[in-house]
Amino acid sequence: MEQTQCFHCGDICKKDVLFFDEKLFCCNGCKTVYEIFSKNDLTCYYDLQAAPGIIPKEIEGKYDFLNDANIIEKLVEFNDGQTQIVTLYIPHMHCSSCIWILENLNKLQPEISSSQVNFGKKTVRVNYNPETTSLKKIVLLLSSIGYEPYISLNDFKTGKEHINRSLIYKLGIAGFAFGNVMFLSFPEYFEVNEFWLDHYKPLFRWLMFAFSLPVVFYAGQDYFISAYKGLSSKILNIDVPIALGISVLFLRSTIDILFDLGSGFFDSLTGLVFFLLLGKFFQQKTYTFLSFERDYKSYFPIAITKVLEGKETPIQVYDIKKGDRLLIRNEELIPVDSILINGKAKIDYSFVTGESEAIRKHSGDKLFAGGKQTSGVIEIEAIKSIEQSYLTQLWSNDVFSKNKEDSFTTLTNTISKRFTIYVLSIAFIATTYWLFADASKAINVFTAVLIIACPCALALAAPFALGNLLRLFGKHKFYLKNVSVIEQLAAINTIIFDKTGTITSNKKSTATYDGDLLTATEEQLLKNTLRGSNHPLSRTLYDILDEYQIITLNHFEEHLGKGIEATHNNDSIKVGSAQFVGNIQDVSVLNTTVHISSNTIYKGKFTFYNSYRDGLSRLFNQLKKQYDLVILSGDNEGELENLKKLLPAKTKLIFNQKPDDKLEYIKYHQTEGAKIVMVGDGLNDAGALAQSNVGIALSENVNVFSPACDAILDASKFNQLNRFLKASKNTIKIIKWSFVLSFIYNCIGVYFAVTGQLEPVIAAILMPLSSISVVAFTTVATNFIGRKLN
Amino acid sequence: MSVIYILLSISICVALVFFVAFITAVKKGQYDDSYTPSVRMLFDDELVKEQSKPTIKTKKTSKNK
Numbered sequence: 001m002e003q004t005q006c007f008h009c010g011d012i013c014k015k016d017v018l019f020f021d022e023k024l025f026c027c028n029g030c031k032t033v034y035e036i037f038s039k040n041d042l043t044c045y046y047d048l049q050a051a052p053g054i055i056p057k058e059i060e061g062k063y064d065f066l067n068d069a070n071i072i073e074k075l076v077e078f079n080d081g082q083t084q085i086v087t088l089y090i091p092h093m094h095c096s097s098c099i100w101i102l103e104n105l106n107k108l109q110p111e112i113s114s115s116q117v118n119f120g121k122k123t124v125r126v127n128y129n130p131e132t133t134s135l136k137k138i139v140l141l142l143s144s145i146g147y148e149p150y151i152s153l154n155d156f157k158t159g160k161e162h163i164n165r166s167l168i169y170k171l172g173i174a175g176f177a178f179g180n181v182m183f184l185s186f187p188e189y190f191e192v193n194e195f196w197l198d199h200y201k202p203l204f205r206w207l208m209f210a211f212s213l214p215v216v217f218y219a220g221q222d223y224f225i226s227a228y229k230g231l232s233s234k235i236l237n238i239d240v241p242i243a244l245g246i247s248v249l250f251l252r253s254t255i256d257i258l259f260d261l262g263s264g265f266f267d268s269l270t271g272l273v274f275f276l277l278l279g280k281f282f283q284q285k286t287y288t289f290l291s292f293e294r295d296y297k298s299y300f301p302i303a304i305t306k307v308l309e310g311k312e313t314p315i316q317v318y319d320i321k322k323g324d325r326l327l328i329r330n331e332e333l334i335p336v337d338s339i340l341i342n343g344k345a346k347i348d349y350s351f352v353t354g355e356s357e358a359i360r361k362h363s364g365d366k367l368f369a370g371g372k373q374t375s376g377v378i379e380i381e382a383i384k385s386i387e388q389s390y391l392t393q394l395w396s397n398d399v400f401s402k403n404k405e406d407s408f409t410t411l412t413n414t415i416s417k418r419f420t421i422y423v424l425s426i427a428f429i430a431t432t433y434w435l436f437a438d439a440s441k442a443i444n445v446f447t448a449v450l451i452i453a454c455p456c457a458l459a460l461a462a463p464f465a466l467g468n469l470l471r472l473f474g475k476h477k478f479y480l481k482n483v484s485v486i487e488q489l490a491a492i493n494t495i496i497f498d499k500t501g502t503i504t505s506n507k508k509s510t511a512t513y514d515g516d517l518l519t520a521t522e523e524q525l526l527k528n529t530l531r532g533s534n535h536p537l538s539r540t541l542y543d544i545l546d547e548y549q550i551i552t553l554n555h556f557e558e559h560l561g562k563g564i565e566a567t568h569n570n571d572s573i574k575v576g577s578a579q580f581v582g583n584i585q586d587v588s589v590l591n592t593t594v595h596i597s598s599n600t601i602y603k604g605k606f607t608f609y610n611s612y613r614d615g616l617s618r619l620f621n622q623l624k625k626q627y628d629l630v631i632l633s634g635d636n637e638g639e640l641e642n643l644k645k646l647l648p649a650k651t652k653l654i655f656n657q658k659p660d661d662k663l664e665y666i667k668y669h670q671t672e673g674a675k676i677v678m679v680g681d682g683l684n685d686a687g688a689l690a691q692s693n694v695g696i697a698l699s700e701n702v703n704v705f706s707p708a709c710d711a712i713l714d715a716s717k718f719n720q721l722n723r724f725l726k727a728s729k730n731t732i733k734i735i736k737w738s739f740v741l742s743f744i745y746n747c748i749g750v751y752f753a754v755t756g757q758l759e760p761v762i763a764a765i766l767m768p769l770s771s772i773s774v775v776a777f778t779t780v781a782t783n784f785i786g787r788k789l790n
Numbered sequence: 791m792s793v794i795y796i797l798l799s800i801s802i803c804v805a806l807v808f809f810v811a812f813i814t815a816v817k818k819g820q821y822d823d824s825y826t827p828s829v830r831m832l833f834d835d836e837l838v839k840e841q842s843k844p845t846i847k848t849k850k851t852s853k854n855k
Binding site: 048103119121179 | 794801809817819833
């Protein structure tokens with residue numbers, strides 16, 4: 001079969017190919033977008049990248065709430081009547097063509113004065129005149145060209161987000177001071193006795209002093225704060241020896257130049273702070289386009305249509321009261337627990353449960369918040385307010401307000417506890433010795449030990465190793481919230497998987513047939529019948545059946561929600577639900593089935609199974625050697641036998657778990673000492689993801705939403721999980737080796753210090769040398785680990 | 791040899807100019823998005839063949855230089 005690609009979106013055109021301007025389009029939507037672009041001289045869009053487009057969706061009436069002045073006020077960043085600025089999140093943004101078209105919005109709508117894209121965050125900032133256009137018009141424009149913005153309850157807040165840039169400022173100041181101090185201290189490194197050099201010595205020294213002031217009191221302040229916090233909660237964290245080192249360096253140097261004892265250690269001081277901040281900066285890699293903090297607010301719409309005495313008005317979801325009649329359009333989310341009043345409801349609970357199959361509901365049935373209506377308009381009556389809904393109540397559990405990082409001691413901090421004690425005892429022993437040998441040198445030695453033992457390399461090893469691995473994981477589509485997740489991953493001993501959507505893929509693609517065998521002509525007729533249907537199950541079954549010659553059907557009729565009927569020559573066939581084909585005995589509810597009857601005689605049924613992800617068995621067999629494995633599923637036991645065959649014997653299989661049960665299960669095992677990784681996908685796993693030591697959200701498409709978690713793993717990399725865990729463990733080994741390396745440097749330095757020979761120039765060489773070699777070692781070693789990930 | 795005072799103050803002044811430039815650049819948010827400008831820069835060439843209406847694009851080029 002010849003495959004044709006849509007000129008706009010690049011999808012393969014299946015049927016009804018549209019020709020326009022000598023180009024192929026898969027649907028009317030794509031064609032319309034092309035027309036808009038060509039009319040406005042924007043076809044450059046297609047030159048930048050082949051087939052960059054997105055099929056626009058039907059959105060009629062969806063954004064009516066943007067007429068409400070109160071809602072607009074909360075969404076816009078800036079508004080003075082003449083200009084409004086709004087930042088919209090566009091999940092579809094994916095290539096350079098997207099950037100180009102979004103920054104040329106003013107050519108499509110001249111009232112827009114400018115628009116600027118932030119590709120990392122997938123946002124576009126639009127500047128427009130509200131007198132001639134409106135926010136709603138802009139949103140509709142964006143939607144009409146395929147870039148529908150995502151406006152959720154999360155955007156609904158007053159005040160701008162504050163961006164914290166202090167680390168860059170601090171890094172800038174430390175770097176600036178470091179460079180200048182190096183240049184000013186250079187003349188004294190060579191210890192030549194030259195008249196002019198001696199003459200200007202004090203000037204150079206006091207200038208260095210001036211440069212080091214902002215470094216100590218501004219750039220380095222975080223270390224003092226953190227050390228103070230550590231000490232007051234009786235923890236010797238890594239910042240304690242660092243803060244000690246910085247203050248001793250500064251005091252000793254100041255006293256040195258004050259009494260003309262030497263040139264001081266300002267070069268080492270500024271260099272130390274600069275390198276430390278560089279490490280901090282490096283490990284601060286964040287994936288701005290992903291969010292690890294999502295709760296139900298980012299899933300929910302801002303406004304909903306309320307029906308009152310036949311009139312439709314948009315209201316804010318927070319204002320929904322018990323008893324309100326609400327209108328839910330196609331593709332809209334149900335914001336509150338409610339009862340269906342009228343309309344055909346087909347609810348997709350995949351946000352909540354991860355189960356992709358839409359569920360049919362009838363008038364009078366209860367609907368839970370978080371479901372998405374997928375066929376037509378329905379009317380519902382709210383029975384609770386938004387905060388009291390079943391789904392949203394999960395977030396009142398206090399695991400969501402706990403900060404996981406606080407309760408975890410990093411490797412560096414564990415080492416630094418002993419390190420600090422050793423350094424202090426060496427300093428005191430050396431000082432006591434010198435008090436008797438040569439009392440004038442005692443203070444010198446004491447400070448020298450503290451200066452040289454300042455754990456710069458030690459503090460840099462972990463940030464660089466972990467920061468680098470974080471980037472490498474990101475390249476392999478495993479996105480971590482921060483670097484401490486790697487250390488936690490290396491320490492785990494139990495892995496818990498959710499079932500639906502996690503170890504199974506969202507598409508049901510395997511089916512078995514029970515019943516009387518179909519003859520070749522019957523199967524041919526079946527295949528041709530399915531060809532005409534767009535129902536997801538028909539499409540799946542169509543793909544499973546063997547290829548047959550295409551025949552023209554005499555009669556074809558699709559009964560919505562029931563099945564299909566078709567005739568060819570003298571044969572007729574019915575495909576669909578049990579009642580539809582005339583089989584009343586079948587009452588199995590656990591599985592998804594499609595029944596077949598030929599010439600009004602019942603033939604049999606196809607049962608669809610979840611298809612498990614590729615390499616699932618292999619992954620579990622690799623993992624079982626080192627970890628306890630558990631499957632924690634919210635589903636019924638329909639798949640129990642299947643799973644038993646597939647997975648290693650000691651895997652625990654637990655079914656019928658509610659979101660709270662999952663959370664409690666993890667909590668209970670944690671008290672027994674288990675370190676747990678939870679791999680899940682839906683909002684129903686949100687509690688378990690938050691409670692576990694590391695919560696990994698599996699996502700088919702990282703750009704769509706995943707619940708709050710510590711890491712997001714692309715579903716295509718699921719079978720690589722073991723490699724990621726191994727890489728984390730190896731990285732911890734690397735960090736330990738670089739600790740050894742930095743101890744060697746410290747020992748050399750301490751030798752100079754205790755013997756009273758520490759010159760500023762030695763400190764100035766040793767400190768950067770140790771830092772750079774540790775950084776080089778960790779970077780090379782982690783890159784080597786990263787190569788194994790391929 | 792007192793020329794050293796002038797030399798020193800010049801060198802520090804030059805360093806300060808760059809330092810202030812860096813701080814203002816950070817403050818204006820130039821480091822917030824380090825990816826989009828690299829792509830945006832390449833668009834300018836393609837736009838030349840289109841009409842030369844003063845758009846945001848052409849304004850931006852002069853600022854970025």
